[in-house]
Amino acid sequence: MTSARDDLFANLRRSLSVTGTERIRVAEVEERLAEAPLGVIPARGQLDAAGRLALFKAMAEAASATVTEVESPEAVPQAVAAYLRDHNLPATLRMGSDPRLAAMPWRDTSLEIASGRSDGHDLNAISHAFGAVAETGTLVMTSGADNPTTLNFLPDNHIVVLSAADVGGDLESVWPKLRKALGKGAMPRALNMVTGPSRSADIEQTLFLGAHGPRSLHIVLVKDAASAG
Amino acid sequence: MSAVSTSPQFKRNAHEALRDANLQQALGMVRLGFIDKRQAVVDKLPEFDALRDSAREIKNHTLAHLDLYLERYEKKVQEAGGQVHFARDAEEARGLILEICRKAGAKTVTKGKSMISEEIGLNAHLEANGVTPVETDLGEYIIQLRNEGPSHIIAPAVHLTKAQIESDFRRVHTHLDPTRDLSEPRSLLTEARGVLRQKFLAADVGITGANFLIAETGTSIIVTNEGNGDLTQTLPKVHIVLASIEKMVPTLEDVSQILRVLARSATGQEMSVYTTFSTGPRRAGDPDGPEQYHVVILDNGRSNMLGGEFQDMLRCIRCGACMNHCPVYHAVGGHAYGWVYPGPMGAVLTPTLIGVDKAGHLPNASTFCGRCESVCPMKIPLPKMMRHWREREFERHLMPAPMRYGLGLWAFFARRPALYRLTTRAAMWSLSKLGRSKGRFKSLPFAGGWTKYRDFPAPQGDTFQAQWAKRKRAA
Numbered sequence: 001m002t003s004a005r006d007d008l009f010a011n012l013r014r015s016l017s018v019t020g021t022e023r024i025r026v027a028e029v030e031e032r033l034a035e036a037p038l039g040v041i042p043a044r045g046q047l048d049a050a051g052r053l054a055l056f057k058a059m060a061e062a063a064s065a066t067v068t069e070v071e072s073p074e075a076v077p078q079a080v081a082a083y084l085r086d087h088n089l090p091a092t093l094r095m096g097s098d099p100r101l102a103a104m105p106w107r108d109t110s111l112e113i114a115s116g117r118s119d120g121h122d123l124n125a126i127s128h129a130f131g132a133v134a135e136t137g138t139l140v141m142t143s144g145a146d147n148p149t150t151l152n153f154l155p156d157n158h159i160v161v162l163s164a165a166d167v168g169g170d171l172e173s174v175w176p177k178l179r180k181a182l183g184k185g186a187m188p189r190a191l192n193m194v195t196g197p198s199r200s201a202d203i204e205q206t207l208f209l210g211a212h213g214p215r216s217l218h219i220v221l222v223k224d225a226a227s228a229g
Numbered sequence: 230m231s232a233v234s235t236s237p238q239f240k241r242n243a244h245e246a247l248r249d250a251n252l253q254q255a256l257g258m259v260r261l262g263f264i265d266k267r268q269a270v271v272d273k274l275p276e277f278d279a280l281r282d283s284a285r286e287i288k289n290h291t292l293a294h295l296d297l298y299l300e301r302y303e304k305k306v307q308e309a310g311g312q313v314h315f316a317r318d319a320e321e322a323r324g325l326i327l328e329i330c331r332k333a334g335a336k337t338v339t340k341g342k343s344m345i346s347e348e349i350g351l352n353a354h355l356e357a358n359g360v361t362p363v364e365t366d367l368g369e370y371i372i373q374l375r376n377e378g379p380s381h382i383i384a385p386a387v388h389l390t391k392a393q394i395e396s397d398f399r400r401v402h403t404h405l406d407p408t409r410d411l412s413e414p415r416s417l418l419t420e421a422r423g424v425l426r427q428k429f430l431a432a433d434v435g436i437t438g439a440n441f442l443i444a445e446t447g448t449s450i451i452v453t454n455e456g457n458g459d460l461t462q463t464l465p466k467v468h469i470v471l472a473s474i475e476k477m478v479p480t481l482e483d484v485s486q487i488l489r490v491l492a493r494s495a496t497g498q499e500m501s502v503y504t505t506f507s508t509g510p511r512r513a514g515d516p517d518g519p520e521q522y523h524v525v526i527l528d529n530g531r532s533n534m535l536g537g538e539f540q541d542m543l544r545c546i547r548c549g550a551c552m553n554h555c556p557v558y559h560a561v562g563g564h565a566y567g568w569v570y571p572g573p574m575g576a577v578l579t580p581t582l583i584g585v586d587k588a589g590h591l592p593n594a595s596t597f598c599g600r601c602e603s604v605c606p607m608k609i610p611l612p613k614m615m616r617h618w619r620e621r622e623f624e625r626h627l628m629p630a631p632m633r634y635g636l637g638l639w640a641f642f643a644r645r646p647a648l649y650r651l652t653t654r655a656a657m658w659s660l661s662k663l664g665r666s667k668g669r670f671k672s673l674p675f676a677g678g679w680t681k682y683r684d685f686p687a688p689q690g691d692t693f694q695a696q697w698a699k700r701k702r703a704a
Contacts, residue, residue, distance in 0.1 A: 036482045039482065153460050189508055190508075198503070205261070208415050211454065212457040213460075
C-alpha cells in the first residue's frame with residue numbers, strides 16, 4: 001500500500017504531467033527561492049525617513065492605534081507612565097527581557113514592573129518592535145524571551161516601543177532586515193504583524209474594538225535610535 | 230463523508246431563504262457593509278490592479294510547480310522542528326487530527342476559523358470521539374452555539390441579526406446574570422470575550438487554518454482581526470495547522486504581494502489587524518508558544534483540478550469578495566448553496582469537491598453579470614468556469630428533462646435559419662395579437678416558471694431579426 005504522501009504527490013504530478021525531476025522546473029523553483037524577486041511596490045511608502053515616520057503615524061492612527069513620539073529611549077518610561085495615568089489604568093506593566101527595554105530608566109517611575117510571559121491576568125504589557133511598515137501602519141513583532149508572544153495578545157492594553165530607524169516604507173522592507181538578523185530561509189517561531197487593536201465586525205457588520213486581543217494599542221516612537229543600545 | 234450537503238435541493242433552499250424575514254434583514258447589511266468599504270480602500274491604492282496581476286502570476290507559477298514547492302515546504306517545517314502530515318481526503322485528515330489530539334490527551338480543543346475544518350466536518354468527528362471543539366472566532370462561536378454551518382467564508386454569522394445572537398447567548402450562557410443588558414453588539418462582544426478567555430487558557434490543543442504556506446521558510450500564516458487565532462495557537466501545548474495544498478506560495482516577497490489584495494478585497498481594510506507567521510514549535514529559551522507544531526495538508530480532490538479547466542480556481546485566497554458582490558448571494562444568502570462554500574467561488578468549487586451530480590444547481594445560480602470576476606483579487610474567471618460546469622452537466626444528462634428537450638428543440642431551429650425566422654415571426658405575431666389589450670401575460674403555457682413570479686411582456690409585433698433587417702434597409 002502506498003502512503004498518503006506518495007499518493008498525493010503522484011496524483012499532483014500526474015495532473016501536471018511532470019515527474020518532479022525535470023531540470024528546468026527544478027531550476028525555476030531554486031531560482032525563485034534564492035532570488036525572491038520583488039513584485040509591485042506601491043509608491044505610497046517610498047519616502048525619506050521623515051516622510052515614512054509621518055505616514056506610519058497616520059496609518060497606525062487610522063487603524064485606531066495611538067502614537068506618542070519621544071526624543072530618546074531614556075524618555076520612554078515617563079511617556080508610558082503618563083499614558084497609563086491619563087487613561088486611568090493601574091501603574092503596572094509586564095515586559096520580556098529585551099535589552100533595549102531593560103536599559104530604560106524604569107526606576108524613575110512608580111510603575112510596578114513584572115517580567116516574563118503573560119498568564120492572562122495582566123492589564124498592561126510593553127514590547128519592543130522588531131520593525132514597522134509605514135505603508136499600512138503595521139508593527140512587526142518577533143517571538144522569544146525578549147518579547148514573549150503572549151504579551152502581544154493577552155493584556156488589555158499593549159504598549160509597543162518602536163525605534164524610528166526601524167520603520168520601513170513597504171512590507172517587503174521587513175524581509176532583508178529579517179534575513180540579515182537570522183539568516184536566509186530562517187524565521188522566528190512567531191512573527192506577528194500588528195495593525196491596530198483587536199476588533200470584530202461579526203455582529204451585523206458593525207465594527208467594535210476589543211475582541212479577543214488587546215482593546216488598545218499604544219505606540220511609543222523613539223526618534224533617536226542611536227543611543228538605544 | 231465530509232460536511233453534510235443540501236446542495237441537491239438548492240431550489241427549495243433558495244425559496245425558503247427568500248421567505249425568511251430575519252435572513253433578508255441580515256442580507257441587507259451585506260450589501261452596505263462590504264461593497265463600499267472595499268471600493269474606498271481600493272481607490273486609495275493606485276497599484277491595486279497591478280498587484281492583482283502580480284498575485285495571479287505568483288499563484289500560477291506556484292501551481293505549475295506545486296509538487297516541488299510542497300516538498301521544499303515540508304523540508305523547511307521539519308528543519309524548524311515541526312511535523313507535516315499529508316491527507317488525501319477528509320477522512321484521512323480527520324483521523325490524523327484525532328490521533329494528534331489523543332496522543333496529547335486532549336479534552337478540549339480551541340479552534341481558529343478554518344474553512345477546511347468545515348469542509349472535512351472536523352467538529353462532529355472530534356465530538357463523536359470525546360474531544361470538545363470550541364470555535365473562538367466570534368462568528369464561528371455564534372454558529373457553533375446554533376449548530377449551524379457558516380453562511381459566508383469570512384463572516385460566518387452574517388445571516389443573523391443582533392436579536393438572534395442575543396437570544397442564543399441568553400440560552401447558552403446560563404451562568405451569567407439573566408437580567409444583564411445585551412442590547413448593544415458591543416456587550417455581546419464583551420460577553421463572548423469573557424467566556425472564551427477561559428476556554429483559551431484551558432485548551433490542550435489549538436487548531437487553526439492557514440491563509441498561506443511559505444515554501445522558502447516552512448511558515449504558515451493566519452490573517453485575523455480578533456486575535457482569537459493567535460491565542461488559539463500560542464497558549465495550548467500543541468498547535469495543529471490545517472491547510473489545503475493550494476495555500477502554497479514560494480517566498481516572503483510573494484506573500485507580501487498577495488496580502489495587499491487580500492485584506493482590501495475581504496474587509497476593505499488596508500491590512501488586517503493580525504498577520505501571523507508561524508514556523509515550528511517553541512524554541513530553546515522561548516517562554517511561550519506550543520511544544521508541538523503539526524501541519525495537516527489536505528488534497529480532497531484539488532490535485533485533480535490541476536492541469537484542467539478548473540485549475541484557475543486553485544488561485545482562490547478565500548476573501549469573499551465574489552459573494553459580497555453577487556446578486557444571487559444577496560438574495561438567498563450562503564446556506565441555500567447547501568455546503569461549505571457559497572457564492573460564485575462555491576458554485577465553481579463545490580461541484581469539484583462533492584460532485585456535479587450533487588451540486589449541479591449551483592453553477593446555474595448565476596445571472597452571469599460578471600461582477601464576481603471583476604472584483605476577484607486573483608482574477609479568477611468565475612463565470613467562465615460556471616459555464617464549464619453547465620456544459621458538463623448537459624453532457625452528463627444531469628439536467629431535468631424539460632430543460633434538455635427545450636434546448637434540443639431550440640438547437641433544431643437554430644440549425645435551420647429559414648425555419649427559425651418563420652416560426653419566431655409567427656410566434657411573435659400571435660403573442661402580440663393575444664397580449665395587445667394589456668401588453669403583458671399573467672400566465673403562458675410552457676412559461677409557468679417565469680409567470681409564477683412576474684408577468685411576461687407581450688412582444689411588440691416583430692422579431693429582433695426582422696427589425697434589424699428593416700433598419701438596415703432604411704439606413
